[in-house]
Amino acid sequence: MSHLAVSEWGRIAVLDRPGEGGFTRPQANALIAAARAHFLGGDEGTTILRDHFRHLTAGQMVGVIAAPGCSLEIFPKIDQLDTASSEGRRTVRERLVRMLDVALDLDIGDGAASAMARQAEGLLDILIRLFAEKLLTEARRGLPRAYLQHEDDLPALRGRLNVVRQFTAHAVRPDRLACRFDALSSDIPLLQIMKACVLALRRHARVAETVRKLDELRFVLADIADVSIAALPWQAVRLDRTNRRWEALFGLARLFLKRDWQATHHDPSAGQGITLLFPMNDLFEAYIAALMRKILRPVGLSVETQGGRLFCLIEEGDQGRRRFQTRPDIIVRDRQSSAPVAIVDTKWKRLSPAIEDAKHGVSQTDVYQMMAYGQLYACPDLILLYPHHPGLGSGPFATDYLIHGSTDRLHLRSIDIAQREGGIVAALAAMFQRWGAQDPVVSG
Numbered sequence: 112m113s114h115l116a117v118s119e120w121g122r123i124a125v126l127d128r129p130g131e132g133g134f135t136r137p138q139a140n141a142l143i144a145a146a147r148a149h150f151l152g153g154d155e156g157t158t159i160l161r162d163h164f165r166h167l168t169a170g171q172m173v174g175v176i177a178a179p180g181c182s183l184e185i186f187p188k189i190d191q192l193d194t195a196s197s198e199g200r201r202t203v204r205e206r207l208v209r210m211l212d213v214a215l216d217l218d219i220g221d222g223a224a225s226a227m228a229r230q231a232e233g234l235l236d237i238l239i240r241l242f243a244e245k246l247l248t249e250a251r252r253g254l255p256r257a258y259l260q261h262e263d264d265l266p267a268l269r270g271r272l273n274v275v276r277q278f279t280a281h282a283v284r285p286d287r288l289a290c291r292f293d294a295l296s297s298d299i300p301l302l303q304i305m306k307a308c309v310l311a312l313r314r315h316a317r318v319a320e321t322v323r324k325l326d327e328l329r330f331v332l333a334d335i336a337d338v339s340i341a342a343l344p345w346q347a348v349r350l351d352r353t354n355r356r357w358e359a360l361f362g363l364a365r366l367f368l369k370r371d372w373q374a375t376h377h378d379p380s381a382g383q384g385i386t387l388l389f390p391m392n393d394l395f396e397a398y399i400a401a402l403m404r405k406i407l408r409p410v411g412l413s414v415e416t417q418g419g420r421l422f423c424l425i426e427e428g429d430q431g432r433r434r435f436q437t438r439p440d441i442i443v444r445d446r447q448s449s450a451p452v453a454i455v456d457t458k459w460k461r462l463s464p465a466i467e468d469a470k471h472g473v474s475q476t477d478v479y480q481m482m483a484y485g486q487l488y489a490c491p492d493l494i495l496l497y498p499h500h501p502g503l504g505s506g507p508f509a510t511d512y513l514i515h516g517s518t519d520r521l522h523l524r525s526i527d528i529a530q531r532e533g534g535i536v537a538a539l540a541a542m543f544q545r546w547g548a549q550d551p552v553v554s555g
Contacts, residue, residue: 112317113138114233116184116200119391123167123183134181139167141178149176151388159388171459173207174388175235177315184233187391189529190500208237209532211389214397215366217241218359235385236321239312242363243324246305250331254302255354258293265290298335300344301357306332307340308364315385340368396440396457399496399526399539403455406540407443410547412452415442421487439484443543451490452546456481462497462508462525471510471523481521482514491519494542499525507538 113134117123124133134142139162146156151172153159159176160183161168173187186203187210212219219241262273264281270292277289309332313325338344345365350358367385396416404414419442422433441455456477463472473495481493499508508525526538540548 113181114184115182116186116233117169118186118188118203119169119171119173120188121169121185123169125165125167134167134183138178138181141181142167142176142183145176145178145386149386149388151390171391172388173391173394174386175233176386176388177235182233182235184235185388187394189498190502204234204237206529207234210394210398210528213401213532214394215362216359216401217363235315235387236318238363238366238387239316240318240321240324242308242312242360242367243316243321243328245360245363246309246328247324247331249357249360250328252356254297254331255299255357256295256297257299259296259298260291261294262289262291264288300347301350301354301361302332302335303338304343304345304348304364304368305360306335307338307343308367310337311340311368311385343368345369392457392459395459395498395528398528399455399457400441402532402536402539403441403443403543406536406548407543407546409549411446412546412548413444413446415444416440418442419484419488423483423487437484437487439488442488442490443546451488453492453494453543454481454484454488454490455494455496456484457496460497461500462503462523464502464504467502473523478521485514485517485519485521492522493519494522494524497523497525499527499529507541 113129115123115132115134123139125139126133126135129135143156143160143162146152146159149156149159151158158170159172160170169183169185173185176183176185184204186200187207189203189206208219211217262276263269264287266286266288268288269290271290273289273291281287281289306329309325309328313322313329316322316325348361350361366387400414400416407414417438417440419437419439421437423435423437424433426432426434439454440457442451443453443455444451458477460474461472463470465471477495481495484490485493493514497508503525507527508523510523512521512523513519514521524542526535528535542548
């Protein structure tokens with residue numbers, strides 16, 4: 112199987128014959144078909160992959176796109192880290208796994224993420240191994256069970272009598288009683304999803320140790336019904352205090368089997384490969400929001416993502432229809448009054464140093480959008496947050512603007528995601544220090 116890695120916006124050669132450093136035309140066609148089938152693919156899959164005949168270009172996605180006989184791993188473009196070397200790829204992969212862990216609440220842990228990123232062959236291998244290890248650990252602690260309704264013909268009454276069946280099918284069989292009863296069983300929707308995920312991942316696991324663990328899980332889950340991926344009972348799963356420890360596993364299963372992130376779309380015809388793709392803009396936003404919650408919750412502030420939903424305009428007249436709804440990336444609110452104290456818009460774009468552009472490459476559209484947010488939500492502090500790169504200097508980038516005609520301010524900030532979690536949290540705490548944010552203890 113051919114496996115290649117590239118950074119977002121990177122090129123992948125299309126070769127006339129099999130060789131290192133590229134895909135053959137049939138393999139490239141298979142990857143393009145997988146991109147078109149994915150709901151994030153956009154027009155002809157060009158959001159994920161673009162076909163230039165002699166080469167493919169990756170879009171602003173990160174993750175893995177797989178097709179029969181080939182797979183492509185797409186890394187985030189982090190300027191301080193070089194993906195040309197194997198060591199650089201392992202470091203970027205570790206950083207990506209940590210971002211996914213924090214953003215999706217996968218409960219991996221910093222040490223485990225580092226070890227997996229350095230031992231596994233690719234992101235897909237890391238996540239498959241993580242799922243197998245966590246599921247095996249929970250299965251050894253005991254499978255969750257629930258009371259399920261059963262119907263059976265028994266020699267003695269159990270539960271309630273099924274009167275209709277008793278006086279039709281057993282009218283001349285007084286020795287058989289048609290019973291309806293509840294019995295504890297592990298054949299529940301949650302475990303049906305776990306088994307379907309194990310069977311699906313077994314076809315794609317490449318590491319021998321991971322394959323062994325998946326085979327052990329197939330034996331452990333042998334009594335659970337086989338359900339096709341298209342018919343899995345996602346809506347029937349109920350997570351409560353009795354099975355809360357399975358929540359991270361359920362999230363991982365959704366990641367593998369539903370082929371998307373933060374959506375409910377699933378295309379059963381999307382091919383035989385497993386495709387895990389994350390828009391880098393959305394991942395950066397979710398990652399920053401999750402870390403902000405750690406530092407702002409203790410000081411009485413809440414972090415709301417993709418909320419607000421106020422409208423810019425209201426039509427005059429009797430109808431008064433509202434138009435142009437807004438959804439700021441992150442709204443920081445006072446928990447007692449619910450008043451917005453800051454609005455943060457994350458941008459996975461490259462800021463320019465002042466020597467190149469006095470406006471730092473900030474889009475005029477982004478500025479207008481932030482000013483609209485400030486007006487609609489009566490918010491005095493607006494923050495545009497970008498990833499840091501060496502061209503901005505050694506320390507965090509910070510530039511502040513006073514908005515004309517008001518005391519509101521627009522702040523440009525950068526955050527260096529190449530550093531460990533503790534450094535990122537400390538930088539965010541310094542950014543929100545005026546509201547009492549303090550750097551919590553974070554591993555790494």
